[in-house]
Amino acid sequence: MLIKDVSLLQSGHLLKGRDILIQGNRIVKIGRDLKDEDKYDTIQGHGKLAIPGLVNAHTHLAMTLFRGYADDMALMPWLQEKIWPLEAKLTAEDIHWGVKLGCLEMIRFGITCYNDMYYFMDETAKATKQMGLRAFLSGVVFDSRPEFKAEAESFIKRWKGDELICPAVGPHAIYTCSEETLAWARDTSEKNGIKIHIHLSETRGEFDDSVKKRGKSPVQYLDSLGLLSSRLLAAHCVWLTENDIRLLANRRVNVIHCPVSNLKLAAGIAPVDRLMAAGVNVCLGTDGASSNNNLDLFEEMKMAAILQKNACSRPEAMTAKDIWTIATENGYQATGLALGLAEGALADLSLIDLRKPWLTPFSNILSLLAYSMVDGVDTTIVNGKVLMKDGKIPGEPEILVRAQERFERLTS
Numbered sequence: 328m329l330i331k332d333v334s335l336l337q338s339g340h341l342l343k344g345r346d347i348l349i350q351g352n353r354i355v356k357i358g359r360d361l362k363d364e365d366k367y368d369t370i371q372g373h374g375k376l377a378i379p380g381l382v383n384a385h386t387h388l389a390m391t392l393f394r395g396y397a398d399d400m401a402l403m404p405w406l407q408e409k410i411w412p413l414e415a416k417l418t419a420e421d422i423h424w425g426v427k428l429g430c431l432e433m434i435r436f437g438i439t440c441y442n443d444m445y446y447f448m449d450e451t452a453k454a455t456k457q458m459g460l461r462a463f464l465s466g467v468v469f470d471s472r473p474e475f476k477a478e479a480e481s482f483i484k485r486w487k488g489d490e491l492i493c494p495a496v497g498p499h500a501i502y503t504c505s506e507e508t509l510a511w512a513r514d515t516s517e518k519n520g521i522k523i524h525i526h527l528s529e530t531r532g533e534f535d536d537s538v539k540k541r542g543k544s545p546v547q548y549l550d551s552l553g554l555l556s557s558r559l560l561a562a563h564c565v566w567l568t569e570n571d572i573r574l575l576a577n578r579r580v581n582v583i584h585c586p587v588s589n590l591k592l593a594a595g596i597a598p599v600d601r602l603m604a605a606g607v608n609v610c611l612g613t614d615g616a617s618s619n620n621n622l623d624l625f626e627e628m629k630m631a632a633i634l635q636k637n638a639c640s641r642p643e644a645m646t647a648k649d650i651w652t653i654a655t656e657n658g659y660q661a662t663g664l665a666l667g668l669a670e671g672a673l674a675d676l677s678l679i680d681l682r683k684p685w686l687t688p689f690s691n692i693l694s695l696l697a698y699s700m701v702d703g704v705d706t707t708i709v710n711g712k713v714l715m716k717d718g719k720i721p722g723e724p725e726i727l728v729r730a731q732e733r734f735e736r737l738t739s
């Protein structure tokens with residue numbers, strides 16, 4: 328496949344009139360006037376900007392079915408009164424259409440890889456593969472459902488080595504998992520060389536309870552159990568001490584910032600400026616669409632940046648360049664995959680149609696991406712395969728109808 332005459336951003340510089348040659352699942356060459364010897368498909372890139380695929384580093388994709396179902400509540404009552412009762416009714420069929428709905432949305436927002444923790448992971452993996460996205464998937468584990476551990480282990484065995492699906496281990500949080508369960512997660516991650524995905528220090532209540540119960544913050548507690556490492560993807564990390572920040576940096580933990588979800592649930596504002604200053608790898612996630620309420624990582628970028636500026640009373644506390652790095656390179660580092668818009672990288676990328684009022688005048692590209700993007704991704708490619716071209720995604724009308732039906736069944 329050859330993308331002709333496109334603009335692209337490389338190491339902060341805008342390059343115009345370049346061709347991108349994709350063979351198999353890799354970008355093999357970026358240059359001028361490239362010829363496609365194999366005469367594969369050509370995509371005209373004139374008037375468009377190629378960007379590397381974005382990583383949504385924390386979500387629960389099937390929860391797109393719960394969009395708008397329960398708003399304006401704090402985390403614990405939201406979970407206990409609304410979300411958990413609805414989740415008890417979920418079937419594999421619901422997950423299938425919920426995941427496909429989430430994939431549609433992410434493809435439209437230029438997300439090519441996502442990190443998920445939820446139920447029915449085989450269904451999630453199959454639906455994700457059918458949609459063509461790349462994903463890190465963990466079957467959620469907590470103490471009230473002891474059988475989930477064995478299910479998670481067999482899921483890992485089945486999917487390890489897949490081209491698009493990277494299985495991971497997903498202990499839900501320290502307030503739903505015992506020490507024994509957390510140790511099991513650590514050992515399973517070590518044994519299989521896979522990631523751990525957890526919610527960590529999301530609310531003031533979680534932090535205070537941990538200190539009261541154990542004399543340790545949630546981060547110190549996980550450290551005492553040996554869970555802090557570069558394999559850990561810790562979502563939220565809103566409530567942190569200076570010592571916690573040092574621990575996260577020293578242990579090379581990946582922190583996933585989810586500002587819209589944190590603000591919507593009034594959980595607080597993560598100290599991202601201090602995490603960045605300490606050298607922590609901070610990534611970006613939308614969380615589930617039921618606490619966001621969309622999967623738009625461009626909106627998340629803008630929110631993260633303007634939020635941090637105000638939390639610190641310093642407009643330079645998070646710049647356009649900072650947030651673009653967080654949504655791309657830091658996400659790639661967390662996955663450990665060869666992602667990015669470069670020769671030799673996996674062919675995961677999107678094209679943005681620049682002929683939009685909100686992207687005109689076309690000058691400071693990082694500023695446009697961080698602060699002005701509301702729409703415009705018209706082509707998304709993952710693993711060398713075109714998932715959306717000129718705004719069209721095969722099967723979209725059916726997915727929308729089926730997702731609506733599943734929502735009505737669940738809430739009836």
Ligand SMILES: [Zn+2]
Nearest residue numbers: 526562614615
């Ligand atoms: Zn979450």
